[in-house]
Amino acid sequence: MTQSPARRPLKVLLAAPRGFCAGVDRAIQIVERAIEKYGAPVYVRHEIVHNRHVVERLRNLGAVFVEELHECPDDRPVVFSAHGVPKSVPAEASRREMIYLDATCPLVSKVHVEAQRHYDAGKEIVLIGHAGHPEVVGTMGQLPEGAVTLIETVEDAQVYQPRDPSRVAFATQTTLSVDDTAEIVATLRARFPDMAAPHKEDICYATTNRQEAVKAVAEKADLLLVIGSANSSNSVRLAEVGRRAGCPAHLIDDAGALDLGWLDAVQVVGVTAGASAPEDLVQGVIDRMAERFAVTVEVAEAARETVSFKLPRALAETA
Template identity: 80%
Template sequence: MKPALTVLLATPRGFCAGVDRAIQIVERAIEKYGAPVYVRHEIVHNRHVVERLKAMGAVFVEEVGEAPADRPIIFSAHGVPKSAPAEARSRRMLYLDATCPLVSKVHVEAQRHYDAGREIVLIGHAGHPEVVGTMGQLPEGAVQLIETVEDARTFTPRDPSNVAFVTQTTLSVDDTAEIVDALRARFPQIAAPHKEDICYATTNRQEAVKAVAARSEVLLVLGSANSSNSVRLAEVGRRSGARAYLIDDADGLDLAWLDGVRTVGVTAGASAPEVLVEGVIDRIRESFDVTLDEVDTARETVSFKLPRVLA
């Protein structure tokens, strides 16, 4: 007889509207213009999504200059510095922008603060493509990157009364709140985003993980190691009391993790397809008598329009 195991499924999980739109842009561009279509940087940070699109005819490059000028190029969901579309225009390339609209909103905010003469702080992770893209909206040195509470305590602005902050959209909600508190304590007049920069999908998935992890001994997060929002989900799960593992797919699951376990939570990062969740549950079912329980903390109804040329 198989041991009993309750699987708590975090809802919402998996694809967000920005990821869904970005993937559709690549698929439709291949349909419309034929293969190959070039994509600057991984369209979203998920190995399975990237491999599937490669098989359809997408070619992933790191810079615009690596793509031939006579083929379309797509900018990833993370956003790009202004230099990328400028280079595409100078080479007379057809380019499609799959930047998530919620990332574009942060770009607009940063520009607004810059135009108002404020010194801008970006809370985020160095080297992440979204951070590179946001910092690349403005001249070199216009944006200071803050990664930790310690950075917030030691940052020295030119004019402490004229500072603004924006954030990466895929950060830990709790960590970011601590950094913002540290900034506000030092600069009470700091200009904040009109509405939270951390996107609805990141926030919702972290809240769902808190609810599931509090009731689980083990938490499995489906997502790639370079996916910021997936890594954050595993961190949130650990803080909420579960042993959390970030895995790409069912092959990454070590069933020894579930020895003697009665309740396991399962979620997926915003760039991870639902088929990966199904694969993990199927693998668990091979060894356990599974009871599935969906833990629903929010309903998502957001959707984003495709670029006009593809709609």
């Protein structure tokens, strides 16, 4: 009987924090509790969070995902996604006397409040973010059309022309690259020294912490695996941060998307997960690597997170 060859050692550096943030956890719970309280179906405007596995699991529980409110019947509850919605959406839901639950992340809501405050103070508002992303659509939709100018790049910042250079304020999408955003803000600030800033950083704690953890891992890893869906802004940014730090990176949905051939010349592989990716997907990727390699796991902790957000009062009693 021939013995199978010994498996080659592979060290996994597991970034911490990774995976679900408080806003994602709250949004998922809102859908789950709504189904418990009202029964299925519960409608959800846009994917509750940008992760295929989360959406599929909730769909199996009785969630129906739609893109616009007109696709929802008047007599069933609707949940607004964690990314936030324009003001016109809850206004229309109220007009139709619908039951609606707002799962907007409180840190996105903070950006909405600040944008309104700057607008009320007569400022011209610049929003740094990605065109078409639902969070950007929701934030721009808090104010009248034309009140917010979207800036995506340093080049945009260089050519932006406000009506009054002394009355500019900026806000940002919560899931951006910290380094890229700092470069854009520096460009704007050089042109508009009086530009008003958020009271507190708009890029959320979870985005910042996960990017810092990736930088720490990328210094020691030969390859980085980021678990998350391709439409997840924060997951895409993690892969970009890894590459910028000099570490090749792959964004994968799950273990089924992992090509073990990527690891043939790798001694140390970094693993992280976007803020909307469940932890069981991380374990699945590690288990898949263990089929071929003698895997050892080391946690690289950059920060500890203790943030949690309350559920809406209408659902609190079902928690």
